Amino acid sequence: xxxxxxxxxxxxxxxxxxxxxxxxxxxxxxxxxxxxxxxxxxxxxxxxxxxxxxxxxxxxxxxxxxxxxxxxxxxxxxxxxxxxxxxxxxxxxxxxxxxxxxxxxxxxxxxxxxxxxxxxxxxxxxxxxxxxxxxxx
Numbered sequence: 001x002x003x004x005x006x007x008x009x010x011x012x013x014x015x016x017x018x019x020x021x022x023x024x025x026x027x028x029x030x031x032x033x034x035x036x037x038x039x040x041x042x043x044x045x046x047x048x049x050x051x052x053x054x055x056x057x058x059x060x061x062x063x064x065x066x067x068x069x070x071x072x073x074x075x076x077x078x079x080x081x082x083x084x085x086x087x088x089x090x091x092x093x094x095x096x097x098x099x100x101x102x103x104x105x106x107x108x109x110x111x112x113x114x115x116x117x118x119x120x121x122x123x124x125x126x127x128x129x130x131x132x133x134x135x136x137x
Contacts, residue, residue: 019064020071025078029059103137 033055040048065071091112095104098114105113109129115122117137124133 018066020062020066020068022063023071023075025075026059026063028078028082029055029062033059103135105133105135107131107133 033052036048036052036055040052062071062074098104101117102114103117105115105124107113107126107129108131109126111126111128113124113126113133115124115135115137119137121134121136124135125131126133
């Protein structure tokens with residue numbers, strides 16, 4: 001049995017050579033498909049079944065595709081669309097974790113600057129735009 005599973009693993013690995021594989025967009029498509037699959041039990045509408053089937057087929061097509069440039073372009077578009085949201089969530093999580101020890105200031109260039117609390121008036125330097133600000137922590 002162990003030998004059979006080892007051979008199967010090698011055959012799958014050989015088959016996947018040169019193919020794009022699993023990436024964050026693949027995972028997102030499967031999560032969306034799973035959500036719509038669950039919704040189709042609550043509301044048995046035809047378009048929900050069509051949509052989750054399309055998501056699964058497209059995710060598998062991306063996974064087994066050998067066209068790396070097109071798949072990378074699609075992934076870049078996905079990351080550009082979700083990047084601002086995930087950056088915002090990550091920043092808010094960190095701000096919440098540091099709320100007792102640090103203050104955050106936003107520079108005019110859009111950069112968020114993190115400084116320790118309780119230092120009084122300090123001169124803050126933005127490394128991105130070379131601006132100085134005097135703020136109270």
